[in-house]
Amino acid sequence: MTERVAGVTGARALVETAAAAGVEVCFANPGTTEMPLVTALDEVSAVRPVLGLFEGVCTGAADGYARIAGKPAMTLLHLGPGFANGIANLHNARRANSPVLNVVGDHSSWHLPYDAPLTSDIVSLATPVSGWVGTIDSAARTSEVTVEALAAAMTPPGCGATLIVPADFQQATVTEPLAAVPPPQAPAPFATGRIERIAKRLRDGSRSVLLLGAETLTARGQRAAQRISEATGAKLYSETFPATAERGGGLPDLDRLPYFPEVAVKALADAETVVLAGAQEPVAYFGYAGVPSLLAEPGSVRILAEPGEDGVAALEELAEALGATNASTRRREPDIQDGLPDGPLTPTSIGRIVSALLPENAVVSVEGGTCGYPFFTASAHAARHTTLTNTGGAIGQGLPAALGAAIAAPERQVIALQSDGSAQYTIQALWTMAREQADVVTLIASNRSYSILRTELNRHGGSPSGPASASLTSLDHPPLNWPALAAGYGVPGQRAETGDELARALRQALTAGGPQLIEMVL
Template identity: 45%
Template sequence: MNGADRMCDTLLANDVDVCFANPGTSEMHYVAALDRKPQMRCVLGLFEGVVTAAADGYARMADKPAATLLHLGPGLANGLANLHNARRARTPIVNIVGDHATYHLPLDAPLTSDIESLARPMSHWVGRVRDAQDVAGKTAEAIAQAHIQPGISTLILPADAAWGEVGAGKPERIAMPTRPEASADRMREAVAALKGSGKVALILGGMAMRADALALAGRIATRTGAALFSERAARSQRGAGRVATRPVPYSVDLAVAAFQNFETVICVGGRPPVAFFAYPGKPGWLLPDGCTVIDLAGAEHDIQGTMEELCKNVGAWESTTRVDAFTARQLPIPTGPLDANAISAALARNLPEGSIICEESITSAGNLAALAPTMAPHDHLPLTGGSIGIGIPLSVGAAVAAPDRKVVTLQADGSGMYTVQGLWTQARENLDILTIIFSNRGYSILKGEMRNVGVNEFGRNARRMLEIDDPALDWCSLARGMGVEAARAETVEQFSRLLAAAFTKKGPFLIEAMI
């Protein structure tokens, strides 16, 4: 048995049984070890950004980490953008990065780099294996840290530690961490605010956006009059029969207006709202002056327990909450031009119960958020960190974690090109994913941001950086070239027919919606 075998055995002993990978030379002994472990499902991504986003999507749905396998510093660097999103989502990932053999590092070979410095900004914990005897302990520590934070553990595995021999022994099984309770002082502050006369908002995120916690939030809101807001939680359970929250608006002006009358904000799994970017003459902090912020519980706390205690302490345990009935099926069949609102209406009418929506629609979401409370119950996985190129591979991980559920990817065309290789993995793994491409052939989000800084007329240079229509992307050809069946919709009627058909069959399918 070598170090790579011991690492695989430790992962499997701790229920890490999926590995998203893009390996290279220094990881070949690890690949050979994976070949000896049929219990480990290995999923190849043709780009490291696909690997890291897929691990993110998997953990969001499985509530446990997957492993990744990346090749040296450059391979890690290729995956960092989507590790940033996973870090913002507080997603548990065991991120394994191969390195040169320890005695080869002083030679400064072409692929030598400072992996720790690359890993640290996007990781909650970074460790390096010293030798083969150190593999088991470091792997167990990486798994534990991924759960404790929760977040990304990056473990660096030198090649000689992977091929070095180790003695026989049982792999270490770690004890799952117990989440700490919220501070008693902050709980008292939150209860006093909710029982007081001032206007209070609850900002929910993380595990507070699961159905059971949302039900408690609904009782609290009914009893106290508190408003419910939500951040971009890694996974929100929404739809008919579930308590709905109001998303914090992206627009600075709308967000400032939304919070202008609140005296206290209580954060449970979320954080105080700030602007995505700075704009001339506009605030970055979106709460009014004098608004008190109570950070009741973060991602590391027992969120469900915190919500239960808060609900009991404000006398809301017996309260009832009005939730929307299942009405989206009764929406009129959309007509007119094929635009974002028509697509939202068609999706709301047809979405199967239990679906998973992976959303990177950027500017093309239309009325989806407003319609969500009336749709069939579903899970929503959004872009959490703002680093584009997550949608297609995020759906890969979600589908691997939940193979019996339909996954729907809402994907902007420009950001979709960042990780288009994820379509190949969808086809190879025969994943039940419907990808809807919003094909407006431009970076519409950037056009909006140009206007936000006062530029309303775009010249030739600006247009050439904001438009992707010369040459025009052909998403149907791109998808078919990677093994995914695809069709184009240019009218609402075409889109509705393709959508209905896609929901009747299994396997990957792509609709290019010309909006």
């Protein structure tokens, strides 16, 4: 890089550095303290600004974008409160190990001591959801610190990095050259000694489970896992909420480890060996009295590859070590011999219809239990697709992630299979879908309740019929009118009550292109 003679603003140095590191999109909801950064986006056309009407849309879209593009996404947020609105989806992004660069404006450094109304402790807010947090403390160091943030975000397995930029340093002129952007890092090599030790246990006929994390849920990773399974009898599971997973199109019919801990414990109870390939040791989603937090017998767990290591290569080497070089190639066709189910919609019929009509190479963003599990059951034999799930449990992730996926891969059809309650947290995503004409068909599972909470009330010995319990788990007074909400945001909407209506509406929505919404009345 050559020395700048005339100089640029610190804000421009930041955006140019991000562009040099491969950042192509900035999901933004800026305010006054980010205006120099907005002006920099005017000048640096390599970074495309995408406006969200709420910050949770921006952070969830950045997560979805990063998962599908395999590239870092940038967000632009307004001081502590604006950042705070993005935390829930940054929590999910953290669990997904998504590389996200959050750029947060702050008051001019000399104005901070006066505790103006918007002054807030951004570091305290950012730390729980960021692998790296830093503040620009001089305009001259802007590019250098931006590189630090991006390097942290992109180091496998990836993380969120939050960069706080006081307004005066955004505006100041810098003449320093851009800092050098380090090349993308390959996944860390795994410890090869593990291969032989694990191969030995599997060869010895130990009853075993192979638990695959997101990074191994590529086609190659799953095929290697399938060979291992066929050679050794190891049972395959995907982690319960993978960041991404390839599915269908002849890939193995891979169950997710069940959500409720009693069932998950049972699924793993038989296993003398639980091999983790890119997955964390499985723990109960919530703690329930009398149910263990660790789902696998502690002595049974063996790590093949940690998240951030090259789990696919590890699986392939393990397969090789086991002599498992050929897998069966049987491919089951979608189970629609008897036609698509008609009659009043049920989660099962929805799963079958959506699976049957899924276009080749679709991305399916799944949020919510009502239709999520039946869809996974039905879709193992659908056309090849990629699923995104809610990795961290902060709801309001499905629509923004679908939006981000559509921005990352405009050539792919995106489906958001979404529970009604969860959709409300970031409903403003529909507007950005309309503005960007994103190819997202949003399917709302409209059961007008927080259904999972009714189940949990029963589990806790309460009752969903108590006055507060009924009121706090019901969404039916008044019912949400989803086609009206969609119209409010510029998205064409329909309502389907039967299987035939859903199939017709979905075919039409897929043909029409652009954002579409279908309320599936349950």
